Amino acid sequence: MAEGSARARMGTEPRLHGELLATSLLAFLKGCNAYGYQLARQLDATGLPQPDSGTVYRALRQLEGSGFVSSFWDTSDQGPARRMYSLTAAGELFLRAWVEGLERYREVLRGALAGFENDGTATETNGEGTP
Amino acid sequence: MAEGSARARMGTEPRLHGELLATSLLAFLKGCNAYGYQLARQLDATGLPQPDSGTVYRALRQLEGSGFVSSFWDTSDQGPARRMYSLTAAGELFLRAWVEGLERYREVLRGALAGFENDGTATETNGEGTP
């Protein structure tokens, strides 16, 4: 009997957008060059909630504007032209730094949760301290 | 030499907003109840780029609207009244699920980067190929 009205627009899993999305794209591009449609499917393969395809294309353009990826039109295969993206040196540096930052974020979360996750026998509802 | 125009509004570290911010707040509240101003300072102590204070307050209200936290006015101490927040059962469930999702995201990143950073384990290089 939850209120039900609670608009939890946040899913129970991290949504791939913003910097999370950008970093995923850079990480995929680190392995091999790819184009938007292909990257969108790789994202889908992760199992995490996939963003809109338009968001992926816009994110790639943004990354290009930031100098983290470069692109060129690929018309070698048949079908509509593909915009092939490749990671730049700046993008690689950014990716590495950001992943490290994510590790710090993860440690922050783990640090905040440590000691309470542990089986919490005692129902320490309030561990409030005296400020 | 950079274009300079490159609008890199993304820092080299994850910025705490959106779900990242919400999850951090929930994690802090898991340990002990706290109020907005206090949580903002805890966020600052993480070293990660801190969001605007207004964003923190709005995020807390949002979490309350989603039923993940509950609040009451605390006027026990002197000074302006404080809105004390505490984690609800729903918030705890959400937090746990989201942290697990973050682990998956992290593995996706590591998986995409593995094999190129330092050959290391002979992971199956993505079997991309021709669609």
Next chain:
DNA sequence: GCGGCAATGTGCGGGTTGCATCTAGCGGCG
């Protein structure tokens, strides 16, 4: 030709954020 798929792009509406500003209570200092 027509529908369908691959591949990319965009306009719009709604939600989020940062910046600045505002309120309010309390304490220190001249």
Next chain:
DNA sequence: CGCCGCTAGATGCAACCCGCACATTGCCGC
């Protein structure tokens, strides 16, 4: 006392971002 600063929270505005829908181009099957 008046003033300033710190604590604590909230909000208006502009800018931004995202999901949805829709449009476009190129090739294939029928």
